[in-house]
Amino acid sequence: MVVERGTPVAVLDAKYRDLWEESLPREMLYQVAIYGAVHAKGKATILYPPSAADARESRLAVSNPLTGVHVATVCLRPVVLPELEELLTARSTAANDRRCRSFARKLAFGR
Numbered sequence: 100m101v102v103e104r105g106t107p108v109a110v111l112d113a114k115y116r117d118l119w120e121e122s123l124p125r126e127m128l129y130q131v132a133i134y135g136a137v138h139a140k141g142k143a144t145i146l147y148p149p150s151a152a153d154a155r156e157s158r159l160a161v162s163n164p165l166t167g168v169h170v171a172t173v174c175l176r177p178v179v180l181p182e183l184e185e186l187l188t189a190r191s192t193a194a195n196d197r198r199c200r201s202f203a204r205k206l207a208f209g210r
Contacts, residue, residue, distance in 0.1 A: 100138065101207050109207055110134040110143040118147045118175050119154035128173060132161040135171040142172060146206060149177040156209060178206060 101109040112131050127145065135143025154177040161171040186202055189195045 107139040108142065110139045111146060111207060112143070113146045113178075116147060117150050118145065118157075119149040119151050119177060123159075123175065128159065128161075132171045132173050135173065136161070141170060142174075144174040144176050144207070144209075146176050146178045148180050174209060176206065176209065 100107050101111065110131065112127075112134070114127065116127075123145075131143040131145055135141050156177065157175040159173045159175070160169060161173060162169050183202070186195070186199050189198075
């Protein structure tokens, strides 16, 4: 849960399934959509490790099937693990700390 001034603004859920190459199971979608709708103003993100270098973020709009009212947006955001590893193992410097914060914001909120 990403919280700003005491208010949830995003839900992040990490999966180990390559959602660029494999389908998104409806159970994963339902779980994250409900979390987002209830806790974070309709914003939820699934982070996953892609095998393809060209994997891009995808967004799914979730609507109430009876009314058609928008309930949540679920983002499927690829996490490039070698980049993450490099950031986590780098020596702590002001520049590296800025890179880590930037990477974390990108994971939480996209570009």
